Amino acid sequence: MKIVVVGGSGHIGSFLVPRLVRAGHEVVNISRGTSTSYVDAPEWQQVEQVVADREQQDADGLFGETVLGLRPDVAVDLVCFTHESATALVEALRGNVAHLLHCGSIWRYGKSRKLPIAEGGDAAEAPLDEYGVEKDRIARMLKQESANGGLVTTTLHPGHIVGPGWHPINPLGNLDPAVWAAIAAGQPLQVPGSGTEMMHHVHADDVAQAFEKAIENRDAAAGEDFNIVAPTALSVRGYADIAAGWFGQTATLEPVTWDEFRANTTEQHADASWGHLDRSQCFTIEKAKARLGYAPAYEPEQAVLESLRWLIDNGRLETPNPLKV
Structure with missing residues (x-):
């Protein structure tokens, strides 16, 4: 498959992109071109690099076209922080891409009420800050998009990445x-x-593992949210x-x-x-383990x-x- 990773030079992408290459995928990394990956790996030699300023392209209404123009089978969005930006990407990819995976955050949840916190339910209060509110809005929008028969989406919510x-x-x-x-x-x-x-906390490579497994298990991941943390x-x-x-x-x-x-x-x-x-x-990863085979190392x-x-x-x-x- 051809997989476009948005923000692949960051914490998660540094591990995810080489994983995807090793799995035999054709990988394209979209970044601002201002930094390199945190961990060097020979697989980066096989990755197509595309430089794009997402913030500016979002303002111009062009970022979705940039991603779509690369003709991906799968898109992995690691650097989306607003509901508006996520919605624009969904509208561009709907009907044209088989699977969109989004990087959320455990801060979509507020203060804990019951531990461990599972996806959905009432184990945590509402998010506490703008970052968490936006991540929660994005996750809910993506879930509804898939439930309505639109673009197949999956949202992974990492803990404190290490x-x-x-x-x-x-x-x-x-x-x-x-x-x-x-x-x-x-x-x-x-x-x-x-x-x-x-x-x-969670190691960045374990988050990368979860993304890779969600791509491999598209049917099990379709329309779902997953907490991705250490055991x-x-x-x-x-x-x-x-x-x-x-x-x-x-x-x-x-x-x-x-x-x-x-x-x-x-x-x-x-x-x-x-x-x-x-x-x-404190979160449970039982859902990710059961549906995706997530096994943090x-x-x-x-x-x-x-x-x-x-x-x-x-x-x-x-x-x-x-x-x-």
Whole structure:
């Protein structure tokens, strides 16, 4: 099959595109042409590269034509963030493409009410921010499109994506490198909340695996949503303890109020922590396992450790003590 991947040079695409080439597909990557994949692989030599500014083409009403002009059997959209953009692509591809796969987000769900959170149902509140609201609107629109007999669509909702080349969400739910330095040094870590809040990571290659399996199992994936996360989730307390062990340390957690936490970090880091910890999410992947054969290879801590090792080895993260694992 000919598969067009929109945004294939990003976190997921870095692993998905080589997977699709190895599976024997003809692959085209549409990107802005401003970056390369996070992980190099020989399969990229066989990929056709198309440069397009999606935001500008969406504004001009041309992006759907760009994708359609490549005559794909399947389109994988990894970088769509608004209902308007998703709708325009659906209208262009309807009747012309066999399958559209969209990358959603677990932030289509708000605060957890029951754990684990399954697709649909009442296990989580409504989304909390514009990003989550738009991802939820897109997922619902795509599901309805397929239910109405239109374009066959599938939406995959990854957790907090982890992989070599970028910083993982840390035990405090943000990207502050000082958190890793404190953990590596065995210093007390100020923790807002109870320490029992949950975060659900996933390795980028496991997300890529899920997309590949949804393409292979089109009938089972048609019109469906799937949560795509690691087999287990991490609590703040457990995550910090596991991470400290990588540096030969024991985690020391210092409970603080949210006001105290905000006073001792930047607004950006505090907002990120609140966004992750206030949701306190943990998901089930039973639907993806049963329908698609999804079988994640990474536990969340394994994915984070791989990412940390890459960052340290490549001079992107400095820690006072080296990894001991």
